[in-house]
Amino acid sequence: MRTRAVIPFKPDNPKTRLAPVMDPAERSTFARAMLDDVVEAVRRAGTDPLILATRPIDHPDAAVEVRDGGLNEVLNDLFGKSSGPVLVIMADLPLATGESVERICAATGDVVLVPGRGGGTNAILVRDPPRFRADFYGASFLDHLRIAEERGLEGTVVDSFLLSTDIDEPGDLVEVLIHGRGRSRSVLESSGFALSVAKGRVGIQRHPHEEAL
């Protein structure tokens, strides 16, 4: 049975912590570009993308279902009704590649976790979803490992920098400009974002008047 790759997505007022460097329309465009990069990565890995969106959106390369409710509530409802493997992967991972997602699918374990920085879970593959329970937010990586253990499920971990890199704050954009190969990077570059190196530290700068170049 093919793996479904479930991508939760909130189209309205996304990525508020990027507000210091992007206006609302730019944040929406960038969030959509990151979603597109994730959809592309999971398709390359041979999984079937399903976007769980908080309101209707169109996507040419993924199924879309509208779900209202908290992330854990929505996912656990879906887990309860799923008979095949489900990969949950966050929509703000623009460095995701087919190869990195393939590593998740190829890993052993009943529950395969990909940590994000700061204790989060950026992706999780659940091979028998009704037996598991999602508990995102907070130190979810440790929570998910514990939930797996409590339920007699083997939890394993995939070690990926690309998938650990969720984009929340302006400083995170550096990673997209350095390592990105997809639409998210193109959107940043066409908006005038570029790397800056000062005193040995790498940051971002923006040239708004060069957008037309």
Place this chain on the structure above:
Amino acid sequence: MRTRAVIPFKPDNPKTRLAPVMDPAERSTFARAMLDDVVEAVRRAGTDPLILATRPIDHPDAAVEVRDGGLNEVLNDLFGKSSGPVLVIMADLPLATGESVERICAATGDVVLVPGRGGGTNAILVRDPPRFRADFYGASFLDHLRIAEERGLEGTVVDSFLLSTDIDEPGDLVEVLIHGRGRSRSVLESSGFALSVAKGRVGIQRHPHEEAL
């Protein structure tokens, strides 16, 4: 020919950006614990550790050579005299594991890079060192890729969260407490550091009076 794993190390006043949460003696102890974890990881991966230290230190499990000078100068001098593969790996990677270092050694390519966050290079394997030139600091990941290309060397990248996680600032200690399995984590825990979760964000807290517990 066995790979030498070269670990640059500065024993004096290390990790100054941790000063807000550790006094100088604690920073020295923690820096040494991180070095020990890296030595353990490279040994498990079957490489021969060589610490390049700025003054004499003792280490039971690694060769030590004292080198004066800038990091790039010291490394390029060593590259020029090396006939076998050299892995340069930073001393502040306490999440390094034998498995993650093995992935570097198993990768194809003349020059194998492991990025750190913010554009750095956390590890680099050079299979024919006299043909390459180290250029650490700044956006060294992109610089190293460019140098490889200029010299007709194939540059490849290993995608590892554990090796991307260098510890510089207090917020980075969260990663050691969540993912660490070695001495660095033990040192932090015995110094009273613990995870704290508030408003869904994971941070660190410290209980100085519980050290004796």
